[in-house]
Structure formats: C-alpha cells, structure tokens
Amino acid sequence: MKAVVYRGARNLGIEERDPAPPGPGELRIAVAYTGICGTDLHIYHGDMDARVGDSAIIGHEMSGRVAAIGADASGWSVGQAVTVMPTRPCGRCAACWGGNSHICHAMNFLGIDSPGAMQSSWTVPQELVLPLPDGLPLDHAALVEPTAVAVHDVRRGNVAAGHQVVVVGGGPVGVLIAAVAQGRGARVVLVEPDASRRTIADGLGIEAVDPAATDVVALVNDRTGGAGADVAFEVSGAAAGVATAVDVLTTRGRLVMVAIHPRPRPVDLHRFFWRELELLGARLYQRDDMTEAIRLVASGAVPAGQLISRIEPVEAVTAAFTALEGGGVMKVLIDWREEGR
Template sequence: MTIAARYLSARTLDTAPAEPSSPGPGEVELAPAYVGICGTDLHIFHGDMDARVTAPAVIGHEMSGRVVRTGPDVTGWAPGDAVTVMPLRWDGTCPACRAGHQHICQHLDFIGIDSPGAMQQRWTVPASTLVRLPDSLPLDRAALVEPTAVAVHDVGRAGVRDGERVVVVGGGPVGVLIALVARAAGADVRVVEPSPHRRRLAEELGLTVWDPAGGDMAEPVGEWAGDAGADVAFEVSGAAGGVDTAVDVLGVRGRLCLVAIHPRPREVNLHRFFWRELTLVGARLYDRSDFEQAVALVADGTIPAERLISKIVPLTQVPAAFEALEGGGDVMKILVDCTDEAQEAAV
C-alpha cells in the first residue's frame, strides 16, 4: 500500500492509502521522487477547476522520479531510469492535432488535472509521456523541468531575439524562469514584481527588477529604453494591473505574450494596440522539444533550480504546504517529497 495526496473539494486536501495499478500495454509505473506545487494546483485547491477535476483527485504534474516497472510492449525504458513526465495525452484526430498542435488538442487530457497526477508514491502513465533525465541531475532540481519547459515555450511563442528588450510582469516561479530563459536567448530583461522577497531572489539571480509600487512604469521604462519601449512583455501575474503594465511598457509593434491564467475577463487598452500596432500572443503548455531544451537548461545550470526551491515537505504534509503557498510570504517553489524515507522521517 502506498500514499496519495487528494483534492476533495474547495480548500480541502487529504492524504490516504492508495493501491498502485499494474502498468498495462504501453504504460510505465513510476515512483515519483519530487512533485512541485504550481499555480494551476492552487487554482484546483481554490475550487476554480471543479468542472474538470473529479474528486477525489490526485493532482500534481511537475515531477521527477524513477521507473519501477514497465507494461507489455514498452521498449527503451528500464527500472531505475530517471525521468520526468510531459503530462499531456491528446487524441490525434481533432483539428488542432491534425494541424500539428497536439499540445493544445481540443480534447486534451492534462494529466494531473483531467486524470490522476503525480502526488502519490506510485504513478502509472503512458510511456510516450516520459522524458529522460541525465543521471547527473539531482531529482529535486529535475522537478523544475516542467515549469522550465513552460518558460521555454513562452519565450519561443513570443519570438524573443538576441538584443531585444523584454519585460516580465510577475516574478513568481514561472516569471523568473521566463526571465532566465529570455536572458539566455540574449535579451535585455526586466522583471516587475511587488513582493520584496521575490524581488530579492530575482536580483540574487542577476536579474534587474522593478517595484510596481504606484503603478506607473513610465519612469523606469524611460530610463531603460527612452521612447522606444519594450519589444516583448510577458504577463505572468494574473492580475488586472499586470495586464495594464504589460501593455503600457510595449513600444511600437511590441509583442505581448499572455502566460498567466486569468479566471475572469479583463479590460484591455485596445487603443494602445491600435496606436502602436501591438501583437497579442497566447502561450499554453509546451511540446517535447521544449521539454528537452528545459532538461538541458536545468542540467547545465543555466536555470539555477536549487535557488528557486523554498521548501521540501513530505507527502503527508501536502495540505499544510498548500496553505503556506496560498498565504504568500517568503515562498517561491515548494516541492513534495514522495519517497518512503521522507514519510518515515515525518512520523
């Protein structure tokens, strides 16, 4: 018998015994080592995604772990292999899939939302979702590959080029990762973030950070770019004020890349879009090439994953971890340790 963390209803989680299922044809059983808690998981916790999440539900999709056993017809994988999971299952037949955009399949199964996720000690997934990790990469750092893949995809969707000026609105985990990936692509990057703790962390990573207190970015943008403005802005805050800031900082023919999940419609200054011929680009999820690039960036230290990990908690303390994240404060990324050793140490 193993343990799983489950979403029951809005703001209610528990941990309970779970019976692992044997891997079927084309499937692999994994032992998750570390699972990150992300903004989407918090949306689930708040009850905002009850239309998709069938309670009781095991959630979580940012993970690293090892192969335990393989099902029939699975080749190329063996027990002990270090892996992460690209948690997408598509139908291959919808218009999006036929156009080559399987990652935004119109009937997408996002594993960890629409089907059971990684916050459990044994997890069976399609072998096709596995992404190999180098043996030299510690598994706690590898748990940040998935959000790094998000950042890689976002920077690609925005078309960031060497020498461009980029503003990232929101300095949480994904915002900082976008800033680091954009910097690695040669961009001149600024991060807008109200939290003093997150500003300090971003600065420690060598990023230049603006405090949006007062809401007027005209002065720092003017000192940085003069009348030109930014070439690209990423909206990662999920707040109405963040949308305004992202639009306001853009120069002529600037690109706004929308990353955050906005649970309700927002007002947007469309006159600004008209006047400066701005472009709005949506960015959702990732494809396999994004994941493979993310593995490389975390493994070679371009993404200093260990600096983004605020806390590691055992699986049995998942409810308290969600409450800590919801409360804000000096927290960036919390990982859940699913190993037997972590549960035994917590007793």
C-alpha cells in the same frame, strides 16, 4: 502506495491505494518529488471542480525513477531517472490535425483530467516519459515542467539577443521566463510587488522592480531611448499587470499572455491599433520545449535549486499549499522518496 487526493475546496486527503501495474506500453514510476504550481492552487481553492472530480489525484510537476516496465515498453531500465510530460492530446480535433496537439481541444491533462503525480507510484504511457541525464538532482528535475512553460512562452514571444523584455509577475513561472529570456541575451526587467520574490530574483541576477515604487514605463523608456520594450510577458493575473504589459511596449511590440485570468480584463485596444501591437496566447508547451527545459536545468542555465523554497513530506501537504497561498516563497516540493517503495 500513498496518494494526495482532492476532496473539495481546501480539503486534501492522503489515502493508501494499490499501485497500478504497468500495462502494455506503460511505465510505473516511483515518484521522487512533486511540485505544487498555480494550477494546483486553483484546484485547491475549488475553482476547477468542473474538471477535477472528487478524490482525484492531482499534481503534474515531478521527477522520479522507473520502477516497473510494461510489455511492449522498450528503451527503459529500472532505476532510470525520468520526468513526465503530463499532456495527452486526442489526435482528432482541429488543433491536433493542424499540428498544434499541445493545445488539443479535448486535452487530457494528467493531474487535472486524470490521475496525476501526487502519488508515490504513478503508471503512465511510455510516450509521455522523458529520460533525465545522469547527475541531475531529482529535486531540481521537478522544475523541468514549469521550465518548459517558460521555454514555450519565450519562443512564443520570439525573444532574441538585445531585446528589451519586461516580465510582469515574479512568481516561479515569471522568474523562469526572465531566466530563459536572459539566457537568450535579452535585457530583462521583472516587475513584482512582493519584496521577498524580488530578493530571490535579484539573487539570480535578474533585475526586479517594485511597481509601487518605480514608474516601469519611464524606466523602460529610459533604457530604450523612449522606444519601449520589444516583448512583455503578463504573468501576474492582475488587471494592473495587463495595463503595465501593454503600456511598456514599443511599436509592433509583442504581449505574451501567460497568466490565467479568471475574468475579462480591460485592455487599451487603441494602443494596440496605434502601435500595431501583437497579443499572443501561451498555454502549454511542446515536447521540444520539455527537451530544452531538461537541458537548461541540467546545465545550470536555469538555477532550479535556488528556486526551491521548501521541501515537505507528504504528511505536510496542506501546510505546503498554505505556504504558497501566503506568498513569499517560490517553489514548494512534496518529497515521496520514502513512500511506496
């Protein structure tokens, strides 16, 4: 089998490795597609070396088919289409004891803390595997995991029909949040400076505006009779994005922090005091979020196919990462279908 390994900042290698046979309660999956996300870019840039070791197999967004079934694994069949929820909580920390195992204090996140999905053959515990419905294209299914992020974020924001929502940042997760929120009946404005990303969003029926050309606060106030947005999602990771997300909110509005900010950001706490705003973190997702994401992608409610900008063979993995760095693309997938069979 082939695997993409991280060898240090901006250095990815492709190695031949022996596939791990499934042990008791495990499945070996023939990976079809692996998506590249913002976390993978952080790894590629060397920003997560404290967690990701040398020659680690990265990646966690994926789809594939069951290739082998270990002893004591039941309910599966060879050839069955599946995806993986790449989180293994410890079951012992305060978060796990409190029913919040998705933000376990000692989380083993596959593709970061242990081998991930950028390999043609991936062996994982069966409890992390979810079946996919018949007829769902496997390239579309590779977007289930980021869709689960969006589902969880929208749930954290308690978005409901009729709400005015502002999403700051129009990358893949931002667009998915906008799509999921609109599916709940919310009115959405997406704020994104990149013209190509705005074009993609517009093509999906999501109103996208350029913050350099549009006064977002004035636009939202005009739409809401001066009240402001019920919920804002900060997905840009930029200081200006934080300011916009705070400024657009109505009285007792909710700000959902989605982006990973590598350094502290100035926040207008007086506005939080004055309008009794709420700040909510949104880190990962729960199994119900994954199940709902599968339903949304399979039904076409989330137009996964329209978000896939490029599909590259494993030999072009570095070019795939470079394409994401350059902007102007949404989701880039690595195609493993001809490898490791």
